[in-house]
Amino acid sequence: MTQLSESAGGTSTRTVRASFLANENVRAVLFQLLVGGAVLGLVWYLVDNTMTNLEQQSIATGFGFLDRSASFAISESAIPYSPADNYFRAFLVGLFNTLYVAAIGIVLATLLGTVIGVARLSSNWLVARLASVYVEVVRNIPLLLQLFFWYAFITGVLPHPRQADNPLPGVFLSNRGLSVPVPEPHPAWTAMLIAVAVAVVAVMVLSSWAKRRQAKTGQPFPTLSVGLGVLIGLPLVVYGAFGAPTALDMPELRGFNFRGGARLTPEFTALILGLVIYTAGFIAEIVRSGIIAVSKGQSEAGLSLGLSRGQVLRLILLPQALRIIIPPTTGQYLNLTKNSSLAVAIGYPDLVSVLNTTLNQTGQAIEAVAMMMAVYLTISLSIALFMNWYNARIALVER
C-alpha cells in the first residue's frame, strides 16, 4: 500500500519538475558518455603506464625487431628457413605450421567424428556402447593431458629407429616419428593437381547446367555419378598420359634416423593425434544430435512421394541434418585451430611456440602477444563472417 502511494507521488512530482534528466534520450546519451569515458580512461591509464614502464626499462617499441636475424632453429617448416633468416620469416613458418596442423586436424576430426557420431546411433548395442564410452572419456579429460600422454607414448614406448616397427614395406614407426614412402618428384603430379582443379570447375558448371535444365524441362540429370566420374577419371587419364610414374622415395635407416620419404615428427604426430581424437568426440555429439533432430516422418514422407532411399537421404534428410550440424561444427573447427596453440607444450613449432621464443629472445612482449592475438582473431573473424553468410543462405524461409 505504502509502496503504491509512494510511486504515485513520485510520478506526479517528476512530471511537475520535468527535469531534463527525466528525458530518456538525454539519459541514454549521458550513460553512454559515462561508460565510454570510463573505458577510454582505463585504456589511456594502461597505455600510459606501459609507456612509462617501457621507457624506464628502455625497451624499444614497434615491429623493427622483425628485420633482425632470428638465430634460432625451427625443427620443421613448410617454407625454407634457416636461423640466419629474420624474425618475420620465423613468424611465417609458425603461421604456416599452425594452418597446416589445423587443416589436417579438421579433415581427420570430421571423418572420425562422423563415424563415431553415426556409430552412437547404431542398432548394434556393442558399437553404440563403445562409441559412447569413447565420447565420454575423450570429452572429460583435458586436451593438454591427452597431448602429453600421446607425446610420452610416442617418444617413450615406441622402439628406437634401429628396431623400428615395420608394419608395411617402407613404413617405419619409431620414437623418431613415422616415416612413409612418398612418390618421387615427377611432372605428372603437378599435371594431376591441375587436372583436379579443372575437374572441380567442370563439375560445378555441369551441376548448375543440370539444375537449370531440370527447372526448365523437369528432366533430372545424373549429376552425382557423372560428376564423380569426371573428378576421378580426369586425373587418372592425365596420370596415364604422363606414363604412370610409380617410382617411390623410400625411407632408409642411416645412422640414428631415417632419411628419404616423408617423416612425421613425434611432436607433429602427437599434436594431430591429440587434436583429432579430442575434437572428434565433440563433433560426434553434434552429428548424432543433428541426425536425431530430423524427424522420422520426413523420411516416411519422402518414401511415400516415391523417392528412392538414396534420394531420401540426399534430398530430404541430409539437407535438414546438415543445417543443424554445420554451425556448431564450424565452432569446433575454430576450437581445434585455437587448441593447436597447445603445441607449445610439446614442442611443435606452431605460431605461439615461435612467437614465444621470439618474445623470450627479444623481450618484445607486447608486439609478440599482439601478433598472436591478431592472427587468431583474423582466423576467428573470417570463420564467423563465413558462418553469418552461410546461416543467412540456409535460413529457413518461413511462410
Added chain:
Amino acid sequence: MTAETRDDPRPSPDFAARVAGSLAWVRNNLFNTWYNALFTLIIAWFFLNVLPPLFDWMVTNSVWQTDDPRVCRDAAGACWAFIHEKYRFILFGTYPYDEQWRPLLMVMITIALLAASCDKRTWRFIVPMWVAGLTVSGVLLWGGVFGLTYVENLRWGGLPITLLLSVVGLAVAFPIAVLLALGRRSDLPVVRAICICYIEMIRGVPLITLLFMSSVMLPLFLPTGVTIDKLLRAQIAMIMFAAAYLAEVIRGGLQSLPRGQYEAADSLGLGYWRKMRLIILPQALAVVIPPIVNTFIAFFKDTSLVLIIGIFDIMTATKSALTDPHWRGFFREAYLFTGVIYFCFCFFMSKYSQWLEKEFSKGRRH
C-alpha cells in the same frame, strides 16, 4: 521365484524364458544384420586381444608397493608404487608435508559445496554458501591465524590450485558476464559496441595468448613499482576468459525469453535495472543453468593450461612428478591417475547437467 528352484536340476520355465529372452536380445541387438554381426565379431576379437593384456598390466603384473624403482622397471606391469610414492606431491604440490591436511580439507570442502550446489534447494543461499566456503578455504591454505602456520601461495600446488582457479574464476566472472550479456543486448550503441568488442576478442583468441598476456604484459600495464602475484595474474586471465564465454551463454538465455516478458515489465512501468533484476534475469538465468554447468566443465579442463606459464596446478604437479630421475618413465600411471581425477569431476558434472536439462524440460511442458 522360490528357493527350491536351486535344488531342481532342470531349468525352470522361468529360467528358460529368460534364456530365450536374452538370446532374442543378442539376436536383435548384436546380430540383426550381416554387417552388425561382423562388427560384433570384430569388437569381440578386439576385446579378447586387448583386455587380458590390459588386465595383466594393471593388476596381475603390477607393482603396488616398493621404494625401489628398479623393482618396477623389472616388472612387466604397471608401477602403482610410483603413484603411491608421488600421490601427495601430485595432489598438493610443494605444500609443507606435515600441513597437507589443510589443502585436503579445502578440497573436501570444495567438493562438498559442489555437491550441495547440485540440489535446487540450496540455490537460494548459494552466494553466502560459497563466500563462506571460499573464506574458510583461504584461511586453511594461507593460515597465519588460529594457530595455523602461514604458507605463502608460492608453495600451494596441485588439486587445490586447479579447484581454486576454476571456482573463483567462475564466481568472479559471473557478475561480469551478466553485465556483458545485458550490454550486448542493450539499445545503447556505445555500450553494445564495447561489450561486443570485448566478448568477440576474448573468444577469438586461444586461452594461451591470454595467459601469456597476463604473465608478461600485465606487469607492464601497472604503475611502476606495483607488482601482482603470479597466481593472481593467472586468475585474472581465467576470469577474463570465463566472463566472455559465460556472457554468450547468458545472452542465449536472454534471447530465449518471449518478448511479452519485456513488454509486460515495461507496461508495469519498471525502469531498466528493476525490469532486468525482477523479471528478465531470474527467468533467463534459470534457463541457462545446464549450459553454465557445461561451460564450467570446459573451464575446469582449461585450467590445466596454466602449466604453460608455470602455475603449479595438478597438471604441472603431474609433469614435475615425472621429472624425478629415479622414477622417470612411468608416465602411463601418472597420466592415468590425473586423468581419472579430471574425469571424475567432469563426468559427474556433465551427467548432472544432462539430468538438469531433462528436469527443466519436464517442468516447462506442463
